[in-house]
Amino acid sequence: MFTAGAESLIKQAREIQDEDLQKFYTRVSKLLYGKDFGNETVDSLQRLYLIVSATKYSRALPEDVLQLLQDLLCSSKTAEQFQALSCAILRETFPCDLRNLSGEEGSSKTMSHVAEVTLAQGINKDKVSSVAHHVLKCLEARQPEGQSSRYLLPVLSKVISLSPDSLTEDQINLVSRKLVDWLRYASIQQGVQLSSGGFFTSPRTRQPGPITEVDGAVAADFFTVLSLGQSYTEDQWMNMHAFSMIRKWLLCYSTDGSGNGDTDDKSEVDGSVMSMVSATSTSSRLLPPKERLREKAFEYCHRLIEQSDRKALKKSDAELQKACLIEAVTVMDIICREDPSFVYRAFACVKALYGRLSGDLAFSRALLPIAQFYLNHSETAAVDSEAVYRQLFTRIPSELFQEPMLAFEFTQFCRVNVKVLRESVSIFKHSFPNLFKPLAWNSPALISEYVELLPSLIGPDTAIEILHSLLDLPCLTAALDIQLRSASSQPSERVPLDPSVKVSSSMEAFRHPYYRGMFLYILRDEAGTGDTIDRLSVLHEVLADMADSPRIVQCAQTTPILLQVFFNEAAQFADEKLINQLVLVILERSSLLYDIPNYKREVQRVFSSQLLVLCKLHPSLIVEQCKELMEFSGTTGNIQRKENFYTHVVWAIGEYLSVSYDKRCTVEQITAFFETLEAVLFEITQVRLSASIPTYSPRVITMLLTTLSKLASRSQDLIPRVSLFLSKMRSFARSPAVSSWYSEEDIEEIHTRASELINLLKLPSVAQFVLAPSTEGTSPRWHRDTNTSLPLAMRAVSKVLQRDSSFSPG
């Protein structure tokens, strides 16, 4: 669609030489000065726009061209094409020295263009106020024939969002009164159709009929945006524009508290009594303008909600009905926030609306502002809102997760209201399996929302289950995909399979009784039925055929981020018990993951860093979990499958398994760990002549060596054993077979490390000091106090190491 021709046009516009540019400017100014409004001028102005807009850096137009363009803009006799072009060009050339444009008179269309250019030039309060002033003057004045004030309301809306103080109290009241007129008292007859000068004219012009509703029936009450007519009168256009900006207006000029009516005594007013819309309208003529506007806006919203029940004949009107519902409920919410006396009337309406919509998934988007309304006001009106939240947190995420807009709005709702939801809505905390469904389906779009939302979902009782759910998020994506495809397949393909049949794809597994329970668990709505399932590896295997599907890969890429967020949050409040549980989950799940390329590696990376954080928080966990850690570190297979993580576990053992961190650490434990690790190291360094190149890096070897030495320094009976091993390692490093496995530097590294450790262990007290510094070593006093023995110890140790290395064989 976008061709090389267009690409070269942009290039030309950017690279136009100064000389050519000046010639072009001269031509343009000549054409404009000569009031030539032909095709050549149009063409030139279009090219001028391209030239000024194609670059990031602004171009300064010559004074005369600017002046001519401004004249063109401000004159109400200019054709629309030229107005549009000059407006666009002047907008792009800011900053430029504009003379005061808003002093010009003109039609409302001109006024609107002028306002646009003025406001684009930079916003200061005076300019905005003066634009506001002129717009209001124009609005008040009667428009000449053929002109409409409808172009002015959007300008007004922009002005108040830029600077609400630019309108005085009187002006606000004036506009409020006009808005009331337009919203509530627009004509309900159709406009006269302007004939386009066809062949058949006067005898065929029809008398304007009444306005109709969207389903064709005659209008039942006052005119709204959901009223249809062949053509519209001026005040009906203003009605549409006024409603389009009413939310902004009410938000801008909210009054604090309410000036009328009793709002406090709830016991006197029964919240469930229906009150008619027009019952209070007769008294409202006595209200001040702002309050009257509120009343009329409320009536308008009420009417819209009633009108939305009709079946629209056109699809675009049906969509508009939904949008109007959302807007109407939101505006009612705003009005109730400003003036709580509206709450009872509003609830009557909103409750009825909810009753109408709750079963219909097509109207789910309207459920969100309704839920927001309940969240804000149900306490005031003492209305039970459990049903609404239940519908919201169970049906919407589980049945409509694949709608991108709804998923986004739903997530926004959760994120914005998370504090209130967490405290007062009981179902929220345990709906996280459901809440993860939109994320699993559409991770790239929603990840930033969930990064903010996730911390609030995590609590001491839900943390473990959430961790398991996060780790299986890609499985959830796969399961949701299968569920969708199954729902849209033929009924014959949905029949449950015979248990004896062997499945060959994930789709078949979905129907097989053996796997069905697992799928149901992954797709569950609520938490509490167990942290995870036993046969998770079976599920991972059966989903293997979907592991390279793009959606699942995208989800797998975002999961490690969420894991980090999870651990950051959990670390804030986790007590010792929880930390122990988390470590167990980390150890268990480090290999029990859905096999997507890179996924395991990334998750293990998160696990590695988080393990160390947890150890730092609660060093005794090494002692408390010694059985599991011994089992983990003793399994040589772990080195091959998750080397990085294994290295971190071994380091943690070496660092934290000591009496200084936990008094319960016994010599037996240290010895047991020592023997386990020694066995592993022995196994992986056996030089087998027929062995292929090992799949582990030299870092594992050095880490094991260092850890063994650390353990030995704490239980000094082990020192002879480890020294023997270390000298064996030195010869291992020099053996010819090994020199073909590793590079020169790596072999040198192993050799050096082994030598250093041997020398260190010859002086047990120094070894103890270096290899297992006491916890006080991390407190600042050591570094500041020059009289401590640390510098001396360092010097002694380095002398020892240097002295010996000059004697070591090559």
Place this chain on the structure above:
Amino acid sequence: MVHGFLIHTLCPVSAGSSSVCRVLYTRFFCSEPRVPLPAGLDAGTERLLQKEQMMVVARQVKSACTLSREAAGKTPPESCLPPLDEVAAVQEADCGVFRLGVGEPFQEEKTVLWLGVLSLGFSLVCEPHENLLLAEGTLRTLARHCLEHLHFLGPPGTDVLLKVDRTEVLLDRLLPHGQLLFANHRFIHSLEKEIADYMTK
């Protein structure tokens, strides 16, 4: 109130250049008061800032659209048959929404609504609590009209750059000053008549 509207390319331009996201049209509606930039900066810096912000949005929409199409398993647009007409093109278009946090790159939080029609993207930068259903409808109508009146579906495809007055008039009618309109099909019909009158002149 909509903050901005842009038209930009989505996929690598097949005519030689690398996958540059080319912004074809931007329009700022200036609906938020800007915090004044530090003194000493050139006055043209504000415009530069605006352009850069729109570029950021365009690039993010491009990646969002690519990821969304990938996940849905759609074939790349170059290998697709061109759609029959504008209405079909907009109906089949990919649609999505994401949030831009504070400072990323706008001073306040924004929501971006995008529509991907083959290799063209249409994006609306909205306020955080905008009526997204209405915005989506407006965006689709705008996209349909842009496709029709700027002749995107046929060669040469340069109208969007040269015939800027058409885009301006479209925006003027359907999204005046960034105001989303609750217009039913009769209002839209009147507006479309005005647009058609303009385009035939």
